[in-house]
Amino acid sequence: MPQQKSTKLSGTANAVLGLLSFGTELSGYDLKKWADHSLSLFFWSPASSQIYAELRRLEAPGYVTSRQVPQDDLRNKRVYRITDAGRQQLITWLETEDIGSPMLKHPVLMRVWLGHLVGSDRLREVIEEHRDRTTARLEDLHRDLDIVAARENWAYPELIIRWSERYYEAERDNAEQLLLELDAMERSPTPR
Amino acid sequence: MPQQKSTKLSGTANAVLGLLSFGTELSGYDLKKWADHSLSLFFWSPASSQIYAELRRLEAPGYVTSRQVPQDDLRNKRVYRITDAGRQQLITWLETEDIGSPMLKHPVLMRVWLGHLVGSDRLREVIEEHRDRTTARLEDLHRDLDIVAARENWAYPELIIRWSERYYEAERDNAEQLLLELDAMERSPTPR
DNA sequence: TTGATATAGTCCAAATAGGACCAGCGTCAA
């Protein structure tokens, strides 16, 4: 019976527990794919090395269990499953950890901010590309929505996808507006 | 004459150069405050230890210069100024570095995503608080806009603030919509 | 037959966060 010492878990550790909390058994590799696909919409996606490290750290206090699955005669993979203690730990974290502010890391806005160094043609190019990539992303999301909506017990992830759709729409519109304001700036008597 | 070896600079290093590129001489402490205030709108704000480390790293290849400023008889501070080489380095970085995707780290959405563990009252509470904090932030931003608009040479930062206003408005509306969808979910025949 | 892509990881260096600590000064209240 493994002791669950109340070691503070990092955000990444709890994110991994979160992925496992939907019930399926997953390998580190699976977790990375899932994270890229779902978690990355609203949180970062941890590096795979980080995921493997967290899994080992989660196993010691008994928050997850693992077993070997033979793949073929030479290889096997290790799949992980959340335990009741792990689920409880996650719930406690969700309820007690205070909720920080959202963080945004936006390379396009970084360019705009330093517009005085960039040149407005290049700037416009960057923004237009961002707008187009956002629009493309929006279509992917719409496909994801169908997939997620079909599953049971996925009502909350579905909310996330709907939220993301609205988020990307706003992003696209904001890019458009930014282009308009750039036009206006260039026509106005801003001295250099 | 310091050699500027073309050592790759980290994102943080370039962000610091960016802050200095507006022309004023700044101490590490000033830079941290500025970063918290402006950079944090669309990029993260580096830890102060990180800022001091980057400043030392930027001085070696001659991207910034520094001088001591006596404060009182016992203490003095060190202020930094960007050099032409630094400005050129920053421009090169802006033009050649490829532009990654925006990254979002959103603790509120994390809670929503794990809604099956959280309980819908708590969830609603979290979202409402987020909406209110966003609204408050919006007012601060509006004040900042007046300050920034008054300065010359700050047209691009002004664009950023306008962009952020639209961003926070969308965030507020999205939170509101999320609350509506939660209501709908609870009235619908979702088992458990 | 060669090469690309997917699976399933490990390892390491460098970047980054974040808190503890230090010191002096100013201010406000008890």
Next chain:
DNA sequence: TTGACGCTGGTCCTATTTGGACTATATCAA
């Protein structure tokens, strides 16, 4: 007037996290 607290201006240390290089095998396509 003494103490508490906060702001300025940092340093130092540890833990976290990233990201790339590396190892293998299997599978599919040109």
